[in-house]
Amino acid sequence: MFDTLPGSITPRMNGAKLEVEGWKRGVTEKNNSSFYVFGDMRKHQRNLRKNRLFIVVSLVVILFVLYKFNYVSISNISPPFSSNKVPLIIVITPTYKRPTRLADLTRMSNTLSHVPHLHWIVVEDSHNKVKHVEKLLQRSTLPYTYIAVRTIPGYPKRGWYQRTMALTHIREHTSEVLNGHENGVVYFGDDDNSYDVRLFTNYIRNVKKVGLWAVGMVGGTAVESPDVVNGSVVGFKVKWNPNRKFAVDMAGFAINLSVVLGSSAVFGTSCARGAGAPETCLLEDMGLTRGDIEPFGYDKKEEREILVWHTKTVKPTLGDNKSKGNSTAKNNAPLETNGFIFEA
Template structure:
């Protein structure tokens, strides 16, 4: 066979091979996508309940917290103002946050008795190196949020989720939200840093079960843990419509007041690696010290038109 004819045969074969490879590699991508697509994992909704009240650091605290919550998937923020009406400051902050939220308001009922005599509301409590009177806060606000939650869940198709009571000036690691999604039945618990006069207040765990509590402030409380140290299966609030906080309970006992409806110590589910990791801290914003412009030699320009 002549060399030229052999060369043409190889060239024709090479072209056919090239065309075949081209057509194979240019197939529409959607033809094989279904084989590599991974199923999406279900994430229970976290309902974060945050009472808040007007003060100079309110916007700063809510801004910091909201920007943490923006990183949490499937989160619904319920913010309740201690106010007769909803304020523009909180309303605008929530609107600009891009979070899924519900904005409520409920005014705290003030006692006519003196703080020292009203033992049902206030309690003498150790705080760092001195003692002071503490009054139960956020009672009406949290109860208003629970009313909304029950109405919402009763009409929702998916009633699953967890409820977490969050102070607006606490510090939260993203890991604490991952932990509370692991709740299987009733109530999940974990340590809280810088609370109750301790570096860390935490449940004690033996063989995977809560066996006691590491707390020094009134350790005889039914549940001597901080509000930031537990989350509750949302469906339990439908099972127990009577569950709420009480103005007749002292500060520091509100945690026990709400948990008594849902669980005993044996029902608590220790999370955060058997309560050995701290993912939330009971921090407090220090009250700002603002100078009185009237007492300054050179008072600053008026700034009442600026929201701080």
């Protein structure tokens, strides 16, 4: 470990040893007991001072080199021992097999892996987990939970049942998920959306009860956002069904773990109050009111930033590629992937 670090300790350690060897043995005339004389007290004190100076200089040099080469970030060195006080961000991502899935999850993994103190719960809409998704999660270096639960009859597709199962998992395995953290915040992050890292570090991490923010490109408009007056949410700037109690997209809110654990609310098989969108039913069922909402991103009047976009990836055209050069080839032939991993 030290071999690779600049600044050598050993030679100066030898220096200390040489100093010990510099002692002269003598015998007192009075009681014949041994005593040791060191020729020059000032030299000895200088050596001791040099030793101390050396320790301090070495530490400064080591830390400077580590900092210089980005091995140590000064901004991160606080507070090292209270990391369990940092609320854990728990991201719930329902997913399913499709041609663009590995690409979408890869991008999402690249984003989430920038966020410390984050636990990723990925729920596969299938009876079985998918090997290449599991490998992707392992590579992310994030703590994660990967569950496979197939949507049951009565539930709509698109992750309602998977998110419900994730909430149940959090309630039944709280300490396993928290892994030492004292508190957490739950966020529903779909795998095809686009996230600015600051959504997690500046917004989600600070949610005390329920936080809301703007989402780009959703509900048939450019931006869906809460309508904030004097720091309070008085309504919603949305095009589609603004009269919902919580007119917010799945990507537009996060809930403190204490709220999740203090309720048994899950996504039902339908949500009449949300005209089919499940968000308001969940938040209302958790006992939350508009007065509980903490709006994020309203520090400025203009040029406010969108930190999450409700993006969708274009479904690719996939044909049979055996009849090379023939663009009118039948599409019912098996996909040729030349040995590459591909979900279709």
